[in-house]
């Protein structure tokens with residue numbers, strides 16, 4: 184790149200780009216600092232240039248120049264990923280798609296948009312026709328649609344609709360390849376799984392089609408409990424109540440509620456909290472369920488006539504609030520096996536106490552209601568963190584390790600040949616977000632089975 188830098192930049196003429204060091208530094212980072220393990224590995228990584236294309240034609244021009252000079256390309260949405268997904272390990276170009284944000288078409292049950300469209304923006308437009316996105320990360324105000332698909336997995340709505348990886352939750356994608364003559368492919372049906380949650384390692388998504396869900400008159404509620412297992416069982420029971428529509432059931436063992444500064448008027452000392460978003464028509468049945476589990480409702484948006492944006496205290500926003508109080512706190516991501524008795528939840532609540540504080544999101548997984556754990560951990564050493572994750576795993580709890588930037592190690596821990604083979608076709612030089620896909624160096628000749636980027 185050094186020898187051809189000027190030639191490369193002149194190939195970008197007419198396209199916005201920057202090499203201004205502060206801007207490049209900012210746009211080379213994301214929220215990996217949630218992890219004390221990732222912080223030293225990624226803190227200094229920088230792109231050489233950040234490019235802001237406006238449309239497909241400009242993306243194609245950037246890609247052509249990058250392939251010609253063999254320059255790595257790391258796509259960026261809003262940079263809210265929490266495992267360094269969009270951090271360029273090998274420098275090169277950060278392709279910031281924030282300007283490609285047009286919502287192209289919207290109709291009942293369906294939307295097609297450019298990748299830089301903010302989720303909140305899509306929802307605003309969809310709400311005008313009585314619909315909304317099925318799934319939202321708690322970062323919905325800033326996160327982009329392309330970034331959510333390529334780097335996220337689920338969130339608010341997962342109790343009703345499951346995960347982004349579930350068939351039907353992502354309908355189609357238009358993808359640009361990194362070949363000498365870049366192609367524009369339309370992936371539909373199961374083909375979309377090739378680029379779904381692939382960290383932008385195997386194609387630049389420039390348009391997406393998503394299903395929408397009917398929008399209810401949603402209400403927010405805060406419910407507190409003196410017994411943690413009563414809070415957990417209430418949440419599980421709410422998830423299993425087929426007649427009660429809720430799109431968020433978020434359970435927090437004390438002292439996690441003490442980290443929610445803005446919610447303090449509605450929280451009680453030494454009490455556990457459940458945050459819910461539910462169909463406000465079901466207020467009375469919800470109150471009956473709360474009474475059954477001896478909880479106490481401290482806030483209802485429909486009664487108080489105000490909203491607290493409770494979604495922004497759940498999922499990984501819980502970790503954000505906890506770390507704002509104590510930066511030594513970090514987190515886990517896990518899924519407990521479906522069990523109406525929640526025996527493993529109880530075991531690990533009692534076993535680790537405040538070293539591993541229990542935060543659960545009740546979700547629908549393969550048709551069953553299960554708790555996902557985003558436990559808040561008092562960090563001591565990396566060895567101890569690994570030991571805790573190993574312990575949970577040995578008890579049948581699935582771990583989605585948030586302390587690695589490698590795609591497969593953070594997810595299923597298995598290489599997905601579908602995604603690796605697609606990368607072979609569309610990114611033959613391995614230029615897209617290099618160093619993130621284990622299957623690329625383990626399944627191929629490159630690197631002889633060893634990660635060349637470590």
Ligand code: FAD
Nearest residue numbers: 260261262263264321327329330331334335336383388498
């Ligand atoms: P980025 O961070 O910019 O990108 C994410 C990945 O996608 C990167 O690998 C990037 O290279 C790639 N990418 C981006 N755009 C494209 C494209 N057009 N084509 C190809 N690749 C692309 N995630 C959840 O799933 N659920 C949650 O509830 C949730 N809560 C969070 C809370 C906090 C406080 C934080 C910090 C993170 C949370 N996340 C959550 C993770 C993250 O916010 C989401 O995944 C978010 O949707 C990412 O969107 P983004 O636009 O910021 O993407």
